[in-house]
Amino acid sequence: MLFNSATFLFFFAVFYLVYTVIPSWNAKKWVLLLAGLVFYGWFNPYYIGLLFLSAAIDHASVLVIAGSKDDKLRRTALVACIVGNLSILCAFKYYDFFIGNVAAALAAVGLQFSAPVLGLLLPIGISFYTFESICYAVDVYRGTSRPARSFFDLISFISFFPHLVAGPIVRARDFLPQLETPRVPTPQQRIEGLSWIVGGYFMKMGVADNLALSVGKVFAAPAALSLPEAWLGAIYFSFQIFCDFAGYTLIARGLAKLMGFELCANFNFPYLATGFSDFWKRWHISLSSWLRDYLYIPLGGNRKGLARTYANLAITMLLGGLWHGASWTFVAWGGLHAAYLIVEHALRSRMQPSAAPPAWARLLAILATYTAVTLAWVFFRAATFGDATAILAAMFGLSGPVFAVPDKSILKNGVWLLPMAAYFAWGYARERNWVLAIPPGFLQAAGLAGLAFVTLLCRGTSDAFIYFQF
Numbered sequence: 001m002l003f004n005s006a007t008f009l010f011f012f013a014v015f016y017l018v019y020t021v022i023p024s025w026n027a028k029k030w031v032l033l034l035a036g037l038v039f040y041g042w043f044n045p046y047y048i049g050l051l052f053l054s055a056a057i058d059h060a061s062v063l064v065i066a067g068s069k070d071d072k073l074r075r076t077a078l079v080a081c082i083v084g085n086l087s088i089l090c091a092f093k094y095y096d097f098f099i100g101n102v103a104a105a106l107a108a109v110g111l112q113f114s115a116p117v118l119g120l121l122l123p124i125g126i127s128f129y130t131f132e133s134i135c136y137a138v139d140v141y142r143g144t145s146r147p148a149r150s151f152f153d154l155i156s157f158i159s160f161f162p163h164l165v166a167g168p169i170v171r172a173r174d175f176l177p178q179l180e181t182p183r184v185p186t187p188q189q190r191i192e193g194l195s196w197i198v199g200g201y202f203m204k205m206g207v208a209d210n211l212a213l214s215v216g217k218v219f220a221a222p223a224a225l226s227l228p229e230a231w232l233g234a235i236y237f238s239f240q241i242f243c244d245f246a247g248y249t250l251i252a253r254g255l256a257k258l259m260g261f262e263l264c265a266n267f268n269f270p271y272l273a274t275g276f277s278d279f280w281k282r283w284h285i286s287l288s289s290w291l292r293d294y295l296y297i298p299l300g301g302n303r304k305g306l307a308r309t310y311a312n313l314a315i316t317m318l319l320g321g322l323w324h325g326a327s328w329t330f331v332a333w334g335g336l337h338a339a340y341l342i343v344e345h346a347l348r349s350r351m352q353p354s355a356a357p358p359a360w361a362r363l364l365a366i367l368a369t370y371t372a373v374t375l376a377w378v379f380f381r382a383a384t385f386g387d388a389t390a391i392l393a394a395m396f397g398l399s400g401p402v403f404a405v406p407d408k409s410i411l412k413n414g415v416w417l418l419p420m421a422a423y424f425a426w427g428y429a430r431e432r433n434w435v436l437a438i439p440p441g442f443l444q445a446a447g448l449a450g451l452a453f454v455t456l457l458c459r460g461t462s463d464a465f466i467y468f469q470f
Contacts, residue, residue: 183260209460
């Protein structure tokens with residue numbers, strides 16, 4: 001069930017009516033759980049069992065972790081939880097990729113290898129709830145989180161439908177306490193929730209889906225691109241994926257607010273980053289912080305010398321790329337970001353601390369960071385390495401015409417970059433602490449109504465959110 005579908009709107013309207021009129025908090029929680037199972041089961045009802053299996057592994061492991069004083073037994077339970085959850089993820093997402101690459105590598109040296117290919121349909125959102133399950137057990141083991149009061153609360157957390165299939169990756173210690181007391185949304189929460197939902201739909205159905213039409217044309221025929229078309233395709237995709245994912249997150253957080261729940265922010269004007277570490281503090285914040293806390297720091301972080309730091313950065317970003325999909329293009333995307341971070345770290349380790357840079361230097365750093373990030377996005381979007389290298393070659397004038405007017409069908413959708421330019425200009429002004437006048441309430445309401453109208457009038461071809469596939 002997609003957020004941008006009539007089916008979901010009807011589903012949420014019915015759910016929210018029932019959820020609102022029921023007075024009992026326990027009954028509301030049952031409605032929440034049922035809604036989450038219906039929402040997830042709409043994609044494939046058989047995979048509801050995976051939610052319960054993951055929750056059962058977590059619950060059994062955490063009972064041992066929280067209830068035992070034997071450190072060896074606690075560690076064994078934690079390892080069992082991590083291995084159990086990752087085994088499910090790997091079976092569905094990575095087994096065929098691994099077997100295919102092993103067979104190809106052996107064939108290259110003249111050896112024949114045959115292994116069964118599972119061909120399993122990837123359960124939607126499995127990467128997100130697997131990471132949530134793992135960090136729940138780890139946090140209880142570390143003593144930074146209390147166990148869920150019951151299996152019911154745990155499965156309610158995992159199946160909470162606003163964040164179930166594409167995040168943000170919510171930590172149990174932040175969400176489980178919200179299930180313990182009745183959630184009564186304030187008028188301010190309802191207003192803010194509705195504004196986030198309208199803004200999210202505009203970003204997805206207005207900006208992202210319209211840019212997707214031009215992006216699709218560019219990446220479908222990489223060998224025939226001119227330099228301007230290649231750059232437009234990459235730039236369009238950088239904003240398509242931002243608006244697609246940030247739009248989803250806004251809708252998810254807005255829906256949760258309407259119920260009285262708070263979900264963490266996942267984006268903070270990422271294309272205003274002045275470096276690559278800054279970018280990952282702004283982009284997909286729930287994933288980058290997860291990778292930092294549960295992978296990079298446990299590997300040693302930056303505490304064991306430069307060589308180990310660089311190795312830890314490389315491992316973290318390569319696995320972060322692989323988390324997005326079982327494809328070498330995603331690994332290359334993660335590898336590029338690893339290289340960016342290592343080079344940045346090496347340069348900064350040799351520089352003396354200085355005062356805040358002038359505005360022109362800050363803008364230059366933003367432009368340089370955005371350009372490098374956009375080049376990496378080519379690998380993220382391209383279907384194959386060949387397509388990615390063909391587009392990059394065109395971007396650097398190594399193939400196709402250098403001076404050419406882009407195809408009108410590609411050029412016209414550039415109008416959707418204008419609201420994004422205004423959005424990031426507002427973000428820049430806010431970060432620079434410039435005085436921004438807050439418009440009266442009636443103007444804010446009129447603006448939201450205008451956004452909703454433009455979204456309905458100019459919506460692109462509705463499609464699944466990009467991160468649903470991960």
